[in-house]
Amino acid sequence: MNDYDVQKDASDKYSLRGRVFNKIREDILSGKYAQSEELKENTIGVELGVSRTPVREALRQLELEGLVTIIPNKGAYVTGISEKDMHDIYIIRSYLEGLCARWACEHITQAQIDELEEIVYLTEFHAKKDHHEQIVELDNKFHETIYEASQSKILNHVLSDFHHYVQRIRKITLASESRAVNSNKEHSAILDAIKNRNGDEAERLAHEHIMNTIKNITDQGLSLYS
Amino acid sequence: MNDYDVQKDASDKYSLRGRVFNKIREDILSGKYAQSEELKENTIGVELGVSRTPVREALRQLELEGLVTIIPNKGAYVTGISEKDMHDIYIIRSYLEGLCARWACEHITQAQIDELEEIVYLTEFHAKKDHHEQIVELDNKFHETIYEASQSKILNHVLSDFHHYVQRIRKITLASESRAVNSNKEHSAILDAIKNRNGDEAERLAHEHIMNTIKNITDQGLSLYS
DNA sequence: AATGGTATAATTGTATACAATCAGACAGTA
DNA sequence: TACTGTCTGATTGTATACAATTATACCATT
CATH class of the missing domain: 1.20.120.530 (GntR ligand-binding domain-like)
Structure with a gap:
């Protein structure tokens, strides 16, 4: 009803998914995650304060970029670059x-x-x-x-x-x-x-x-x- | 501890998302969709007999490949290739x-x-x-x-x-x-x-x-x- | 008729619920 | 001990519910 509780995160240029995507990529490239480390959707979601959905989408995109390897029904693992x-x-x-x-x-x-x-x-x-x-x-x-x-x-x-x-x-x-x-x-x-x-x-x-x-x-x- | 040998070798059976992804890409490359045509998640989902979720993920991946352009809160549009x-x-x-x-x-x-x-x-x-x-x-x-x-x-x-x-x-x-x-x-x-x-x-x-x-x-x- | 505003519908964004799958523990058997 | 099957918990895959946003139609006003 009242319009006050709008998202104050004014950077509407990027969607949640976009921000999650950039964050994870940054973390992989910066070495925060170890090689072959498992990236759990729930854990990352909690960490970033979002649900699994945007995290999943981000991981799928990172897979296509080659930074993450997804094994179906098993998990997402950091591929990283050497x-x-x-x-x-x-x-x-x-x-x-x-x-x-x-x-x-x-x-x-x-x-x-x-x-x-x-x-x-x-x-x-x-x-x-x-x-x-x-x-x-x-x-x-x-x-x-x-x-x-x-x-x-x-x-x-x-x-x-x-x-x-x-x-x-x-x-x-x-x-x-x-x-x-x-x-x-x-x-x-x-x-x-x-x-x-x-x-x-x-x-x-x-x-x-x-x-x-x-x-x-x-x-x-x-x-x-x- | 043990390094988890992440295998990229994909003899994996394709997940639903994978199939949806391939299908949409194929349809774009084959010209089934016109340039700039809007790709509605629901429509495609119904067409392929799946829910919106895998369709969304596929569209996000296709965006990264450059075949689809996503305008936040608006829709996904065929970019295609000339x-x-x-x-x-x-x-x-x-x-x-x-x-x-x-x-x-x-x-x-x-x-x-x-x-x-x-x-x-x-x-x-x-x-x-x-x-x-x-x-x-x-x-x-x-x-x-x-x-x-x-x-x-x-x-x-x-x-x-x-x-x-x-x-x-x-x-x-x-x-x-x-x-x-x-x-x-x-x-x-x-x-x-x-x-x-x-x-x-x-x-x-x-x-x-x-x-x-x-x-x-x-x-x-x-x-x-x- | 043209314009503008509001209600309504359509669509996407996110969260959550539930099903399917997988890993590990544990007990039973030899 | 070694093996094996089952159970349990954890995690992913998919579907659905709900919120936010955008597009559209319609009516009122000029």
Whole structure:
């Protein structure tokens, strides 16, 4: 009757299921759950203050993403990803980001080019001042813009999926100022190739860009999965 | 304590949800549902003789696969895939199958090599006799074996996802005897490269193999999405 | 006729009830 | 002890109930 007891959780952008989904994924990727740990619907539901239903739906989605393995009538188990998996993801991305840059050459709009130029410019600025937060944000934006510029729903989808996995790593690598600067130079070169509609060059540079990221991490003795 | 060996190998009988999921996906890919058509949980449930619950779960999974778009509190709508999407999938696959063959060079077991040789041999036999059914089956097997030989969980996962989309096309292309023969010759060449542990060659051949498939379809005036 | 508001219906979101299945304990037997 | 069958509790699979939200139809007002 009275409209006062409405949900105060104003982030109506995400449904309950969406929030549960993100929470569990985050917990898996962050290592809160051990490998092969059983994820009980009821336990998680109680933990998050929701019923089993949204938890079930989230687990089914995570199964499709490969983070969870469901054995019928038995349970859901954490599959997680190993360091090798992370390495594989980077290699795969190096190919696909290359292809993506090539397609972007063919389909990019002037507005998108402008946006990329702005991103490169701003990154240069923030890199000097060591603004980690903004740098990571801009890095994401740069790649996402190229995903969209490829005008390939499928490729965008695949690369965006991987995005969740590499998110944490980006924060680490870009914390090094020198890498942030170099990374931005590479972005700038990729952008130039795209502006010149040089597909071969764009593909090659984007491919190398990812490979350099791997090299940077391993050179520092860091792990891709930390 | 004991590590619970989570088996992904799904010889599992499909749950209701699994069947509903496959059915809806099939119906979307086959064009039974029009683009942007609303998928009502209740309607589909009644149609398949199940309640809303498994239908909901299936729709949520399909959303993650990109075949369905869910607008919160409103409904689920068919996103489907266009002919361009199919073309993109083939191009993406050409890269990833190449990478997969490269990795297979590094990790393949003797048993898997034996299996591939058997597949090539049997395909040659069935191609002569125009046994479509078996040819398609063997074609699938060939590719899946290489996916596994790559020993990359991630790459296997991505390529297996695409598999569903190209399944229908394979049946069409391989119906042409000449293509079936040529395709098998290409398989044989890829296998040779893998046996010689020649990564560059294997990647190049596997890449070309997919590109030839596209060429074959378009040359026949066929569509990738039919 | 056009507009706007309200009641009503349809649909989704979540919670819960019940059935099916599975794991582990325990007792009986040899 | 080793084996085996049954019971019990726990957990998942599905169906259904109810709440929240959205769409639609209808009437009143202008």
